[in-house]
Amino acid sequence: MSKISVFWYSVIAFVVGIVIIYAVPSSFGLTLPLTAKLMYILLLVIGIGLYITYNDEKLKEFVRIITEFLRGKPEKSTYNVIRIVILAIIPLLIGWSIYDFKAPKAQSPTGLRIQHPTIPGKFEHLVNPLREPEDEIVKKFIEEENMGDIGLEEARGLLAEKYMDEGRALYQINCRPCHGSTADGSGPMAEGFQLRPINFTDPGTIATVVESYAFWRVAEGGPKLPPTSTPWDSAMPIWKDDLTDDEKWKIIIAEYDTAGVEPRIPEELH
Ligand code: HEC
Known part of the structure; x- marks a missing residue:
């Protein structure tokens, strides 16, 4: 053997x-x-x-x-x-x-992504018209609601409350699935996206931008982001055609309020 x-x-x-x-x-x-x-x-x-x-x-x-x-x-x-x-x-x-x-290898770039690219020019100077409605609009509101001889400022406060309530409802209907009912970015659909819906209560998100910036993002969503922000990563929808401008501004008022943060105040040009 x-x-x-x-x-x-x-x-x-x-x-x-x-x-x-x-x-x-x-x-x-x-x-x-x-x-x-x-x-x-x-x-x-x-x-x-x-x-x-x-x-x-x-x-x-x-x-x-x-x-x-x-x-x-x-x-x-x-x-x-x-x-x-x-x-x-x-x-x-x-x-x-x-x-x-x-030996150095060719690697696909790591996920470097700019969350807040420069706002496109046409959105830059927009101001939320619903924050301080003109006297004419307040007067029309008094008439519509038959408020009689209520003071202009008191009516303005009621109008602001109305906008806030409508904005809250619109937010819960349209934005809650992703951004969450308390605006903390944990809506029922949030887990489904690799790039998570933004947590608005985080002070590094909407609190660092002016309202016109939030308006641009709501209007044009993920697809209109520049390449540095990898638009294909973002599930943020385009709301331009589904919400009127007034609805968008109301939602933005409610969005900041729900998150408990204030929009950045635009710098004065000297
Ligand atoms: C399908 C899920 C989805 C829905 C619905 C959705 N979003 Fe988003 N949103 C995202 C995602 C994902 C991001 C992060 C990527 C980006 O910035 O595009 C985002 C980003 C944002 C940002 C940018 C915040 C920042 O600091 O850069 C704003 C503002 C925003 N959403 C507002 C809204 C509002 C208002 C609504 C409702 C009208 C809404 N979103 C509905 C998924 C969603």
């Missing part, structure tokens, strides 16, 4: 061990961290080392095959060819793996 030599026994044990470490966890859909793999490989090598050094006979046989390989066998030409090929491949493999590790 021909016995497998200690050397080949060790090689086979090593290969089988490596296959088990790499293939078994992944065939169950599990990912083994690299550190755990390295630990198992170390245990495998220690085990094989113990086997080889179990007695002098095994160790001598193992060392003999290696020294034979390193010295070559002058009488066997095919053996020597294979030997030279293997000896040449080892440094090449090491060189290639170091090159592969060190």
Whole structure:
């Protein structure tokens, strides 16, 4: 009966061990961290080392095959060819793996995205007309609601309340699914988007922009964002055609109020 030599026994044990470490966890859909793999490989090598050094006979046989390989066998030409090929491949493999590790690779850009790009010019100077309605509009409101001889300022306050209530209702109907009923960005649909709907209560969002900016974003949504803001990432719809301008301004009043933040005050031009 021909016995497998200690050397080949060790090689086979090593290969089988490596296959088990790499293939078994992944065939169950599990990912083994690299550190755990390295630990198992170390245990495998220690085990094989113990086997080889179990007695002098095994160790001598193992060392003999290696020294034979390193010295070559002058009488066997095919053996020597294979030997030279293997000896040449080892440094090449090491060189290639170091090159592969060190060489810079073409990577797809990481998700750098500008949330607040420059507002388009035509939206820049818009002012929310419903914040301070003109006297004419307040008077019309008094007439419509048959308020008799109510003071102008008192009526203005009531009109502001009306706008706020209408804005709140419109917000809950149109924006709540994504931005959430409390404007914290956790509406029932929010989990479905990789780029989450904005949390308006976060002081870094709508509180840092003027109202005309919020108006632009509501009117033109994600698709009209410039490339630096990766428009294709955003699920924010275009509301231009579905809401009137007054409805948009009302929603914006309610949006800031629900979130408990104030819009940025436009800088004065000097
Ligand atoms: C389908 C989900 C969805 C709906 C519905 C939706 N939004 Fe959005 N909204 C988003 C997402 C996602 C973003 C973040 C990406 C972006 O800025 O375009 C966003 C961003 C915004 C921003 C920009 C905020 C900032 O600080 O940059 C505003 C303002 C906004 N939404 C207002 C509204 C209003 C008002 C409504 C209702 C009329 C609404 N959204 C409805 C998904 C939605």
